[in-house]
Amino acid sequence: MPFEMIVIGASWGGLRALEAVLGSVPRHFETPIVIAQHRATQSATGALPHTLAHHSGHDVCEPGDKDPIEAGRVYVAPADYHLLVDPEGFALSTEGAVRFSRPSIDVLFDSAADVYAERLAAVILTGANDDGAYGITRVRRRGGLTVAQDPAGAERPEMPLAAIATGAVQHVLPLEEIGPFLVKTVGSERTAA
Amino acid sequence: MAIEDLARASDDLERIEVQLLLEAIYQHYGFDFRGYALGSLKRRLWRRAIGEKVETLSALQDRVLHDPTVMERLLLDLSINVTAMFRDPTFFQAFRERVVPALRTYPFVRIWNAGCSTGEETYSLAIVLKEEGLYERTRIYATDINDRVLERAREGRFPLEKMREFTDNYIRAGGQESFSTYYTAHGDTATFSPELRSQVVFAQHNLVSDAPFNEFNVIVCRNVMIYFGKTLQDRVHELFYDSLDSLGILALGHKESIRFTRYEDRYEPLDVQEKLYRKMY
Structure with a gap:
């Protein structure tokens, strides 16, 4: 089965970690990458995607409601919304913060796992809370591929530690190996399929 | 949970x-x-x-x-959705700069705040209109599917701890007054001035199944249709189109758009960034 999406959750220290991961994934990598990065409610629209695009060379954007999910693109959850994956595309929500976060990594992972099951890969990066721990168990239960950044090298270890503690993480990798691993695993299964 | x-x-x-x-x-x-x-x-x-x-x-x-x-x-x-007064301050700034001047030309203004939930947006609109001198000749119809949330909206009470965020938003939205003059604090609650709802009609209305009920100069429906699938969104756009006067203005949330709806060509953008559209014909 080919992978249809990679979801990534990041919090404290996430910007640098995301730049590292995206930087080692080739431009126009076919599988869409969808990111929930915790950030301030008032963050300016477009600032985070702009920075990520600038540093990684990828086509990065904040999706609008019901936007189709397109191959070769990187998407970032807009500030102060939850980003969900629906059968008909992206969906946004302003329901309350989940574990103090909006966007919530759990909400993104849970909805994507529902739609893509074993065709989903999920990655938890650095962070100082436990958002994503529930989400990654949902991804794994649905047969998806699960990865966490090695807490030892993370700017903040709490978030990958919480994910690993659930027992749902299959691969714990140093930051610099995550991008190449995704390219190899997600990419090769695509060709095999 | x-x-x-x-x-x-x-x-x-x-x-x-x-x-x-x-x-x-x-x-x-x-x-x-x-x-x-x-x-x-x-x-x-x-x-x-x-x-x-x-x-x-x-x-x-x-x-x-x-x-x-x-x-x-x-x-x-x-x-229930968790929102704030003056959420997206730039929207309210654009409302002052682009919508209010158009409204000044009308002797009486009708605004529909569709899906008003607990009323944060409705009170924000009332404050802007009051400061712009339009409030007395405006009627805001604030509707929601749920009677219970309308009751809460009618009370105009919000947690006092929210006032810092609301005040910050208000200032960033171009507010010129002291925000605290709009409410009185009792314990941990801020109660907004009854004047801010004297021109507001809170009423139950279901966007999914109810018919148009008036003609409006402005419809504000931000972050409500994001909960609808595409087919349903199209139907609600039809309802809004039928409910707007000619040259009426439709305001959507920052991440919403009329692109790819059947009504895309019936509006011209008034402010692309702030998702303000004007009905052309």
Whole structure:
């Protein structure tokens, strides 16, 4: 089965970690990458995607409601919304913060796992809370591929530690190996399929 | 909420259960959630299931059908969104700069705040109109599917701890007054001035199933249709188009658009960034 999406959750220290991961994934990598990065409610629209695009060379954007999910693109959850994956595309929500976060990594992972099951890969990066721990168990239960950044090298270890503690993480990798691993695993299964 | 409990969902069966539950609610209570976007709808159904201490969505269906108070609680779960006064300050700034001048040309102004939930946006609009000297000749129709949230909106009471955020937003939205003059603090509650609802009609209206009820100069419906699937969004756009005067203005949320709807060509953008559109014909 080919992978249809990679979801990534990041919090404290996430910007640098995301730049590292995206930087080692080739431009126009076919599988869409969808990111929930915790950030301030008032963050300016477009600032985070702009920075990520600038540093990684990828086509990065904040999706609008019901936007189709397109191959070769990187998407970032807009500030102060939850980003969900629906059968008909992206969906946004302003329901309350989940574990103090909006966007919530759990909400993104849970909805994507529902739609893509074993065709989903999920990655938890650095962070100082436990958002994503529930989400990654949902991804794994649905047969998806699960990865966490090695807490030892993370700017903040709490978030990958919480994910690993659930027992749902299959691969714990140093930051610099995550991008190449995704390219190899997600990419090769695509060709095999 | 113990979010881990959501994991009880067993997937294919769950899809059937969701469909049956929505059908049952529609047939028995008349509320039609069948066209809602699935992801957030499911989250809210499960939140209610956990709240009612039932293990499956079929068990929730049993509770909802046989106990109207459970339906009431579910309706609350489905209609509450967590927002702030002057959420997206740049929108309210654009409203002052682009919408208000157009409204000055009318002797009387009718605004529809559709899906007003607990009223944060409605009070924000009232404050802007008051400061711009238009409030006395404006009527704001603030509607929501749920009577309970309308009651809360009518009371105009918000947690005092929110006032820092609201004040900050207000200033960033171009507010010139001292924000604290609009409310009085009692304990941990801020009660907004009754004057801010003297020109407001809070009324129950269901965007999914109810007909147009007036002609409006402005419709503000921000972050409401994000909960609808595409087909339903198209129907609501038809309702809005039919409810707007010629040259009427439609305001959507920052991440919403009329692009790819059937009504795209009937509007011209008034402010692309702030999702303000003017009906052309």
